[in-house]
Amino acid sequence: MSNISHSLQDFEQAQKLLPGGVNSPVRAFKSVGGTPRFFARAKGAYVWDVDNNQYIDYVGSWGPMILGHAHPDVVKGVQDTAELGMSFGAPCELEIDLARMVIDMVPSIDVVRFVNSGTEATMSALRLARGYTRRDKFIKFDGGYHGHADGFLVKAGSGAATFGEPDSAGVPADYAKLTLTAPFNDIESVKRLFAENKGEIACIIVEPVPGNTGVMLLNDNGFLQQLRDICDLEGALLIFDEVMCGFRVAAGGAQQRFGIMPDLTCLGKIIGGGLPVGAYGGREDIMRKISPDGPVYQAGTLSGNPLAMRAGIETLSRLQKPGFYEALETKTTRLVEGLLAGCKAAGVPAVANQVGAMFTVFFTELDAVTCCSDVSKHCDLAFFGRFFNAMLDEGIYLAPSQYEAAFMSAAHTDADIDNTIAAAGRALAKLTA
Numbered sequence: 001m002s003n004i005s006h007s008l009q010d011f012e013q014a015q016k017l018l019p020g021g022v023n024s025p026v027r028a029f030k031s032v033g034g035t036p037r038f039f040a041r042a043k044g045a046y047v048w049d050v051d052n053n054q055y056i057d058y059v060g061s062w063g064p065m066i067l068g069h070a071h072p073d074v075v076k077g078v079q080d081t082a083e084l085g086m087s088f089g090a091p092c093e094l095e096i097d098l099a100r101m102v103i104d105m106v107p108s109i110d111v112v113r114f115v116n117s118g119t120e121a122t123m124s125a126l127r128l129a130r131g132y133t134r135r136d137k138f139i140k141f142d143g144g145y146h147g148h149a150d151g152f153l154v155k156a157g158s159g160a161a162t163f164g165e166p167d168s169a170g171v172p173a174d175y176a177k178l179t180l181t182a183p184f185n186d187i188e189s190v191k192r193l194f195a196e197n198k199g200e201i202a203c204i205i206v207e208p209v210p211g212n213t214g215v216m217l218l219n220d221n222g223f224l225q226q227l228r229d230i231c232d233l234e235g236a237l238l239i240f241d242e243v244m245c246g247f248r249v250a251a252g253g254a255q256q257r258f259g260i261m262p263d264l265t266c267l268g269k270i271i272g273g274g275l276p277v278g279a280y281g282g283r284e285d286i287m288r289k290i291s292p293d294g295p296v297y298q299a300g301t302l303s304g305n306p307l308a309m310r311a312g313i314e315t316l317s318r319l320q321k322p323g324f325y326e327a328l329e330t331k332t333t334r335l336v337e338g339l340l341a342g343c344k345a346a347g348v349p350a351v352a353n354q355v356g357a358m359f360t361v362f363f364t365e366l367d368a369v370t371c372c373s374d375v376s377k378h379c380d381l382a383f384f385g386r387f388f389n390a391m392l393d394e395g396i397y398l399a400p401s402q403y404e405a406a407f408m409s410a411a412h413t414d415a416d417i418d419n420t421i422a423a424a425g426r427a428l429a430k431l432t433a
């Protein structure tokens with residue numbers, strides 16, 4: 001086992017000063033056990049912890065680092081921009097540049113508003129949908145994560161479409177009642193909710209590639225098209241939460257990959273290239289309802305600051321290189337196939353879901369993992385925890401939960417992938433010995 005004494009010391013200190021020792025819960029390793037590694041630096045596909053252990057990183061700050069860590073052009077751009085002032089609280093030209101880029105890349109976006117996180121993007125898009133339609137209720141899917149705003153912290157009772165119960169203390173039950181939930185891929189449940197709440201549903205919000213339950217695949221019944229159709233029929237808006245899959249599964253996100261246009265799109269993660277940026281955008285007539293053009297209020301002291309805009313510009317401009325996504329996907333497929341072969345060789349039942357450069361390997365006897373209840377009911381979460389820690393010892397950094405996606409970056413080499421597959425083989429052999 002590697003020396004992690006400085007991470008141990010840091011975690012002890014941090015726990016005294018920060019809830020759980022972290023500023024975002026999953027980093028605390030609660031669901032996998034063990035000690036969170038404190039990172040000191042990162043470059044390309046690698047991160048180094050405070051004990052100088054090196055890891056091949058498949059978290060990439062939960063998605064943003066699609067070019068790899070500390071890409072020289074992104075770093076240089078941010079440094080140059082910082083010299084000129086980090087935030088003005090006034091308009092700057094870099095906002096125009098990034099807006100133009102986002103509008104060019106994401107097919108359904110005519111007008112965009114920048115914010116500082118994915119949470120702000122989804123929260124604001126929901127307010128806009130409610131303001132535009134003058135309706136209060138909305139539909140989300142079981143296990144769909146849309147940031148931590150009150151209305152989204154609602155999950156359904158076991159499988160059945162139902163009224164929301166808050167998932168978190170502090171969310172008023174009366175408010176959570178406005179959140180309706182349905183199982184992913186289940187259009188009948190969605191139809192039932194519209195029938196039961198005639199003229200009251202403002203929007204459906206969906207991760208078109210669900211990533212926050214581990215990656216899930218769309219069924220082949222054209223689920224997104226069915227959502228598009230029912231929204232049109234019922235006068236509700238369709239919101240794609242592409243905070244994770246935007247700029248990840250294609251330059252234009254899931255909407256481009258699957259050819260379904262939402263009314264509003266939420267973006268985050270990659271759009272800031274590692275700095276805090278989110279955005280929501282969409283149809284012009286809807287977006288003009290936002291203050292100061294319209295009555296839906298939304299603001300931000302640091303929104304559109306030049307530093308974050310520059311990191312986004314430098315990142316997005318490098319995604320448009322011909323073949324960028326094909327190369328990323330080919331590498332990802334090779335890794336996924338290697339990991340599955342390793343599981344098979346070790347006699348560990350597993351399935352993988354992959355869309356483009358994001359994937360999850362699930363430890364399960366099921367033939368397919370199609371929704372979050374498959375994960376909670378049929379995946380071996382304890383084995384995942386042991387596998388995760390064995391991979392850490394092998395110098396591979398995966399997301400510390402079975403309910404998460406792994407991300408490939410442009411900086412990962414074929415050798416990194418071979419080394420990861422070999423490491424997984426050793427880890428699985430150790431765990432099944």
Ligand SMILES: *Cc1c(COP(=O)(O)O)cnc(C)c1O
Nearest residue numbers: 117118119145146147243244268
């Ligand atoms: C990460 C994520 C969010 C929240 O973004 P933050 O920047 O963490 O607030 C929202 N929706 C999806 C789909 C995400 O993956």
